[in-house]
Amino acid sequence: MAEDLLRIEHLSVDYHVGAGTFRALTDVSLSMPAGRVVGIVGETGCGKSTLGHAIPRLLPQPPAQVRSGKVFFQGTDLLKLPKWRMPSVRGTGIGMIFQEPINSLNPAFRVGDQIAEAVQIRRLREHGRQPARKADVQGFDYSKREMPKAADVVTGPFVPPNLTETLKQRPPPISKDLQKEVLDFLHLVRINDPERIISLFPHELSGGMRQRIMIAMALSGKPSLLIADEPTSALDVTIQAQVLTLMKELMDEVSTSILFISHDLGVIAEMADDVGVMYAGHMVEFGPVAEIFESPRHPYTKSLIRSIPNKYKEDGVLPSLSGSVPNLSRLPNGCTFHPRCPMVRDVCRKDPEPPLTDLPPGPAGLVHRSACYFPEEVASLP
Ligand SMILES: Nc1ncnc2c1ncn2[C@@H]1O[C@H](COP(=O)(O)OP(=O)(O)OP(=O)(O)O)[C@@H](O)[C@H]1O
Ligand SMILES: [Mg+2]
Known part of the structure; x- marks a missing residue:
């Protein structure tokens, strides 16, 4: 059987925070x-x-602590690597797109220079070289903020930013050939007039444009895995639709696997193969x-599907789930969902949490798992 690109095992x-x-995360596998x-x-x-x-090991530690689990990326357990070795997972890469591109682009530098840097780092990696420091790439270190850029994820060991030193430096001129590749990536994300755009600063661009730049930067590392965390949630609805359409088109054009995070099941339905x-x-x-969508096997999934607008709009009433999400510092015993579950039984309150378990294969024979003791009964819920 082919190796999974990404396999997460029992991650907690x-x-x-305070006391x-x-x-x-509790025992998440994927x-x-x-x-x-x-x-x-x-x-x-x-x-x-x-x-x-x-x-990609970007959690702020502290306050975050990985209690247990494994994260295999192309067969290597990333959590076992010392942090400085993270990027030396060679010939591979993980790119990230965040919700707020303004936090991930450096406000002090022109977008063309920032994409050029990501391209250069990838080129070094393709030649089997790992930049010792990001500063080796152009003799310049863009990192200034805590929030990582897409390039941080695929590039050299973390170097604590030295702002004073950084501001003293100026990026060297970009070579013709590098510039061509930068323009190609801007064309890829459908940016008109890229020759003008490369000389602008992030604040001179609209939110949608900034997100396109972020996508270009993430893709310029040619990652095998792209993690997109709510990439359109901060945008106006119309711009959101444009960026989603762009991402969908790009999925066919570049061979990158995507982990697409969204609170919106409608968006996931548009974008993803699995959920x-x-x-x-x-x-x-x-x-x-x-x-x-056709046949959810967990009562929470069913309630999420029912709460998608449009589906039940005839009477204008959206069904809502009673109760609220539990406090993560005091999770209930038994199944975490049991206090809100419409089909709760004694076993759900008393037994250990139901593990995510394989269901009998559906029509397509693909993996389908549920963490409910009664997956077959979910279908009978109203
Ligand atoms: N830096 C942090 N310090 C303390 N608690 C945090 C931190 N980041 C997240 N949390 C807590 O961890 C839980 C999970 O947060 P997370 O941001 O992963 O959720 P999310 O599903 O991405 O939410 P959203 O849809 O709002 O983006 C939340 O209860 C949150 O308050
Ligand atoms: Mg989030």
Whole structure:
């Protein structure tokens, strides 16, 4: 059987805040074959971003602490690598697109220079070289903020930014051939007039344009895995639709597997092949998008599907789930979802948490898993 591009096994992550411990991820497992787009969906605070950031080791530690688990990327357990070796996972790469591109682009430098840097780092990697420091790339270090750029994920060991030194330097001129590649990436993300755009600063661009630049930067590293964390949530609805369309088109043009995080199941349905549904730090269901929409096997998934506008709009009333998400520092015993579950039984309150378990293969024979003791009964829920 072919090796999964990404395989997460029993990952648990806590945040230690004051005297409290918040269980942001509990025993999350996920496999992602190369070439698939996997969506991660769930309400705010359910741990989607924590999962997305844990994979390339970008969690702020402290307060975050990986309590247990493994994250295999192309067969290597990333959590076992010393942090400085993370980037030396050679010939491979993980790119990231964040919700707020303004936080990930450096405000002090022209966007063309920032994409050029990402391209140069990739070129070094393709030649089997790893920049010792990012500063070796152009003799210049763009890193200034805590929030990493896409390039940070694929590039050399983390170098603590020295702002004074950074500001003293100026980026050297970009070679013709490098500039051509930068323009090509801007064309790829459908930016008109890229020759003008490369000389602009991030604040001179609209939100949608900035997100396109972020996508260009992430793709310029030619990553095998792209993690997109709510890439359109901060944008106006019309711009959101344009960026989603762009991403969908790019999926056919570049061979990158994507982990697509969104709180919006409608968006996931558009974008992803498979979907993992998260609830209070747990992965409660995983499977092919079409199958999960057609026949969800966890009561939480069913309630999410029912709450998509349009589906039940005839009477204008959206069904809502009673109760609220549990406090992650005091998770209930038994199944985490049981206090809100319409089909709760005694076993759900008393027994250990139901693990994510393979269901009998559906019509397409693809993996479908549920963390409910009664997956077959979900179909009978109203
Ligand atoms: N830096 C942090 N310090 C302390 N707690 C945190 C930190 N980051 C996240 N958390 C907590 O961990 C839990 C999971 O947060 P996370 O950001 O992963 O959720 P999310 O599903 O991405 O939510 P959203 O849809 O709002 O982006 C939340 O309860 C959150 O408050
Ligand atoms: Mg998030």
